[in-house]
Amino acid sequence: MAEFETGFPSVRQLQQWTADKQTIEVKVVTGDTITGSILWQDVHCLCLTESSGQQIVIWRQAIAYHRALATS
Amino acid sequence: MAEFETGFPSVRQLQQWTADKQTIEVKVVTGDTITGSILWQDVHCLCLTESSGQQIVIWRQAIAYHRALATS
């Protein structure tokens, strides 16, 4: 599973944000934008907790881009 | 078939939901949202039983995101 090694900045950054309960915004290929804090990631998916408290599992294969949202 | 090992949270969670007959909602790249309980999963697909009783086989390659629906 070399591609998921934590040596990669992109994987490490998501791990750091998971620890920090950072809210992120993820744009997926369907055009939907999903917002939440990262609960876990694995080789297939990224699980976010939305502000409603509901969890949503986003498939990596479908992600176009993401960014951290400013904490307010 | 390393990528389908049950050690991954995303695979394990879907297995648990299969056992629990949990209803999930799956958004696919065509923009369709499919709702049902998971009957089986394999390396290619996820088979759901829709509320109509009909089965639908969703290809993993086409999934953007999914979530458990609250039981009511």
Added chain:
Amino acid sequence: MAEFETGFPSVRQLQQWTADKQTIEVKVVTGDTITGSILWQDVHCLCLTESSGQQIVIWRQAIAYHRALATS
């Protein structure tokens, strides 16, 4: 060609449906829905015979979901 082994439920089900001349409905990523009975499948494609008798070769890479249609 491990990924096409008949041990996978999704591959086996399509094989069974081929033997049964089961009519299926396939939704592909272009948004088209294709209906027909399965003539053959291989690692790349699924060949259906449409009700017009014409054959259509669907590429697996483009499939979002499929289901068996009720026989009437």
Added chain:
Amino acid sequence: MAEFETGFPSVRQLQQWTADKQTIEVKVVTGDTITGSILWQDVHCLCLTESSGQQIVIWRQAIAYHRALATS
């Protein structure tokens, strides 16, 4: 290059159609339908000669489905 072996029905059928100068119709993920006879195929692409005589190189990765057109 196992996946391009001519033992697969889908590859063999395209080879046969190339030999037969069969006109085919290819639907690609952009929604375009391309029509022509197959000039060559390789592991990446399918080259068609359109009725205008112009050649077009279609990338396999972008194909949703194809079919032979009836000769008239």
Added chain:
Amino acid sequence: MAEFETGFPSVRQLQQWTADKQTIEVKVVTGDTITGSILWQDVHCLCLTESSGQQIVIWRQAIAYHRALATS
């Protein structure tokens, strides 16, 4: 990097067109059509020089089809 070997007609043709400063038209999955002469190709991308003189780097993964344009 077997898949980028120059033994493949599709790779060789693009190489020949690079040498010939052939203008090509590339349709990508976003629906955009990009026109220019090929400056270089590698395993990931195809770099074109547009008629404005500007360079554009197209990712192979996003190409649906391409063709040579007639020289006028």
Added chain:
Amino acid sequence: MAEFETGFPSVRQLQQWTADKQTIEVKVVTGDTITGSILWQDVHCLCLTESSGQQIVIWRQAIAYHRALATS
């Protein structure tokens, strides 16, 4: 991680542009155009700093094409 070797022109060019704080424009498969200077790249992603100072992480899998913008 052979595919990310810096021997490839496309990878090397992005590295050079990172060093030069070159502003680039990236078109992704959702149809969005993202503009910024490259902060880092890894095997999965490209991180840009937008003119607002905000960072955005673009997934390689979602890139259709990119180009350098003229410095003004």
